[in-house]
Amino acid sequence: EIVMTQSPATLSVSPGDRATLSCRASQSISGNLVWYQQKPGQAPRLLIFSASTRATGVPPRFSGSGSGTEFNLTISSLQSEDFAVYYCQQNNNWPPWTFGQGTRVDIK
Amino acid sequence: QVQLKESGPGLVKPSGTLSLTCTVSGVSVNRGSFYWSWLRQPPGKGLEWIGYIYYSGTTNYSPSLASRVSISLDTSKNQFSLNLTSVTSADTAIYYCARDTVGHDYWGPGALVTVSS
Numbered sequence: 001e002i003v004m005t006q007s008p009a010t011l012s013v014s015p016g017d018r019a020t021l022s023c024r025a026s027q028s029i030s031g032n033l034v035w036y037q038q039k040p041g042q043a044p045r046l047l048i049f050s051a052s053t054r055a056t057g058v059p060p061r062f063s064g065s066g067s068g069t070e071f072n073l074t075i076s077s078l079q080s081e082d083f084a085v086y087y088c089q090q091n092n093n094w095p096p097w098t099f100g101q102g103t104r105v106d107i108k
Numbered sequence: 109q110v111q112l113k114e115s116g117p118g119l120v121k122p123s124g125t126l127s128l129t130c131t132v133s134g135v136s137v138n139r140g141s142f143y144w145s146w147l148r149q150p151p152g153k154g155l156e157w158i159g160y161i162y163y164s165g166t167t168n169y170s171p172s173l174a175s176r177v178s179i180s181l182d183t184s185k186n187q188f189s190l191n192l193t194s195v196t197s198a199d200t201a202i203y204y205c206a207r208d209t210v211g212h213d214y215w216g217p218g219a220l221v222t223v224s225s
Contacts, residue, residue: 001171034211036155043204043215044155050210087155091211096170097157 002026002090006100012108013078021073021103023088028068032092035064035073038102039084047086048073075105083107110134112205114219120199121225126192130205130216131185138163138183143208146179146190148201149218156201160208161188195223 003026013019023033031051036044046055048064051071061076075082088100116128130144137144145160159169161179169177176193192199200223206212 036212043206043218044212045215046211046213053210055211055213089155089157089211091208095159095168095174096172099155099157101154 001096002029002093002098004088004090004098004100006086006088006103008103009101010104010106012106014108015080016077017108019075019078019082019105021075021086021105023066023071023073023100025069025071025090027093029090029092031067032090033064033066033071034089034091035062036087036089037082037084038087044087078105110207110214112207112214112216114203114205114216116219116221118220118222120195120221120223122196122223124195124223126190126195126199126203126221126223128190128203128205128219128221129187130189131187132207133186135207136183137181137186137188141209144179144181144188145206145208145212147204147206147212148199149204150198150201151220158190158192158203197223199223 005024007022033051035048038044052064063074085102085104087102111133120126143160146158161167178191181188202218204218205216207214
């Protein structure tokens with residue numbers, strides 16, 4: 001099973017600042033990495049697939065990068081609606097699909 | 109507009125069977141290219157993938173749950189279902205159904221299932 005590790009666990013950011021979230025895979029997953037956003041009381045929302053492709057309707061301030069074992073999600077200028085928990089998920093080697101433990105982005 | 113919604117008992121007794129159904133609208137579960145997944149999230153914790161079913165009926169389960177889980181498809185009702193046997197308190201979670209393409213792009217709102225006597 002591929003283990004996904006996200007860092008940091010919590011990121012405190014001021015509105016308008018840039019945030020960079022990291023996700024590391026325990027072995028190479030090529031570019032098969034997905035990012036989700038989850039707000040309290042809601043289901044996760046697909047943000048990025050194939051490491052760097054934005055899903056339909058996702059604002060361009062969200063960008064993904066990386067390949068192999070190291071990946072980043074960058075939010076270029078945080079808006080109030082971006083404060084949430086972000087998860088990465090590998091969809092390269094299955095079973096099972098595996099998720100990172102999440103990074104909480106909160107207001108500084 | 110694709111929509112999914114989970115339904116089923118919110119309370120299950122220990123050692124019992126957890127059964128949930130996902131009703132899909134806006135797309136046929138019989139259509140190729142889509143996998144239909146179940147995932148769960150214990151309160152305050154992270155996400156866990158349980159398994160999926162393809163339109164052909166092919167299934168794939170998480171190894172940690174494979175001995176207790178089954179997923180089935182009912183194309184006549186455009187639904188898919190989850191059965192999880194021999195549940196314990198560790199199975200208390202919000203259960204989500206979702207469509208899997210390049211990632212899980214459509215999700216149900218989730219159903220909280222509590223395992224308690």
